[in-house]
Amino acid sequence: MRGVLVELDRVADEARDHLTTAYPDLTGRYEIVNGDMFQNVPARPQAVYLLSRVIHNYGDDQCAALLQRLASAMGESGPEAELFLMEHLLPEDPQADEAQLHPSHALDMIMMTLTVGGQERTRLHLSRLLTDAGFILPAAEAKPNLPAEMTLLIARLNPDASPPR
């Protein structure tokens, strides 16, 4: 397995320095691409695309643009390509007892104050964004209880959707 990290210049350069010195054994197993994910997402055959705590930085319109960019790269990767989305999902029913202390509520407020349009989302909200961008989200493929109470959603391109622009 090989990894490709797409990052803004300063972070990409720091990541490259850090990985080279702290994890020399990984040399050759990753590639760091300096770039803007809204402009260019590199396509690789049979790839898994991972967005971890990225979507929550943006409002719905920017999420739609980013997901369309990913759908376009995944179209080039082939039918096995998958999108892994890791986020702190808001409970569907915020009034439910077990929902009241979920950390996503506090994170939602932090995103509201630190970003323009950033927010935590429910699974339903994320599914809508994904569906509109040409993905399918099989119901069974949600894995809750990751560290920090994140959830992993696995999406694939919808073969019946019109190709992304």
Ligand SMILES: C[S@@+](CC[C@H](N)C(=O)[O-])C[C@H]1O[C@@H](n2cnc3c(N)ncnc32)[C@H](O)[C@@H]1O
């Ligand atoms: C909230 S952090 C998530 C970091 C990590 N994935 C995690 O789960 O902890 C968002 C990351 O996206 C990067 N980023 C922001 N805008 C970007 C862009 N236009 N293109 C590529 N990376 C970007 C930031 O530099 C930052 O490292």
